[in-house]
Amino acid sequence: MRTTILITSPGQWQAPGLDLFQFAPIIPGGPAWLTKPVLIALLGAAAVTALCWAAFARPKLVPRGWQSLGEYAYTFVRDQIARPSLGKDADRWMGLLLTIFLTVLAWNLMGVIPLIQFPVAAHIAFPLVLAVSVYAIKVWLGVRHHGVRGYLRGIVHLPGLPGWAYGIYAPMILAEVFVTSLFTHFVRLFANMFAGHILVAFFSSVGFWFLFERLTPLGAGLGLLGVAMTVVITALELFIQFLQAFLFAVLAAMYLASGLHGEH
Template sequence: MSSGGEGFTPPGPKDFNLPPIGPDKTFEFLGQTMYLGVTKPMLQLALSVIIIVAFFWMATRRTAMVPSKMQYVGEAAYGMVRNSLARDNIGPEFMKFVPFLVSLFFFILVNNYFGLIPFIQLPTVSRFGVPVALALIAWLVYNAVGIQKHGFLGYLKHQTVPAGVKGPVLALLIPLEFFSNILVRPVTLALRLFANLFAGHILLLLFALGGEYLIMEMGGMYIGAGLLSFLMFMLISVLEMLVMFLQAYVFVLLTSMYIAGAIADEH
């Protein structure tokens, strides 16, 4: 945010391009300044793993027939992913995919909620490389299990040739099915997760920094507008809590559906 004489500079993509922690080493790539070293998002990714492992360790270290509050929360969280995402979508073979889906869901969820934690306040998946990596992992998993079950050529046929369709129309449908089922899915997975968290964080920055500017720099009759801006910041934060959960849920829901489609007997 600039000074009062220069006016308010709204937040933008540059606010997500954080320098590394420690020595500032940079290089130019395709006209962009790239950083070398450990960055804040990298530390958040590592921290999220520690948080998830610690949570489930505390929830399961002393299991009992009458669960403690921590055990109950852990079992409920695990059961939600196991039952509503894995079992209900994949079917009889769901158990082999539960560890992957549980890990994926809570990894995304924790990194989403980093955007609302004071002194962190950055959803890790608002950096495009993170959702791209997650989408590629999901893509590799559901394609790998599909190839394992049907064979490479059998899986290509399974994904590109609609059941019961014959004749010249296949010349049109096969490229469309290949494009849709093989190429587009990881792109839409990554973009959906990134765009929602990126846009939400931009909104939070806008109302927080805008409110600060109106109160601290403009003052006078603008104080009321600044307070309203802070109120909008708090309301959007509550909305973002729901969005962050839903985006983790939808990402894993779609992944489980793609796995189910890959191992299904019919397309």
């Protein structure tokens, strides 16, 4: 695991903190934006592109190898993410939703790959860009299919609601659709990856410090506990990484459906 140990005075250990998310440019004196997270994001995108190319460039009647994996991923996204929200429109948006799911999953898994060990979504800019892209498509679809007035009317209309109550309800639902939904989309992914990375770094640094830097009979127990917790948290992270990619794609499908159908 990526371990950061800070020494403020001889023999003193300090837990890793926000320094885990601060990166200098890869090329000294080069572009400030070309950092490790950017390189990992590009690597993840290249891996997804390579997987899809290997799976679907020359499909066979009986899928094998990469095609089997690609078709499994496609079927999962179609049946578990696209169709429940988009219904008959699911196939039209499968390219986008499959790309979102696989890209976020690849970015997340970078956090447990040796020598890389940084989940891209733990850097808030990356999930923000994806969420803003989905948000823009949602609004564009709503305006295109229903017009500005029709789209807004579809969002605020609630059958059976008294007229006087719309003064309270309308601002709340409009804020949820146009403000809150954007933030909840990317913050959920970012917060989980950020916290998971901190926890893994914390326990791995405990193990490294007490087993290698300051090995003592009493400290050995703490070091072993740190190693054990690192393994447990990493296993939990694998599950959370998949779950967060799934939830991010599910929300994307729901937002696309809201634009298409003109409803909140």
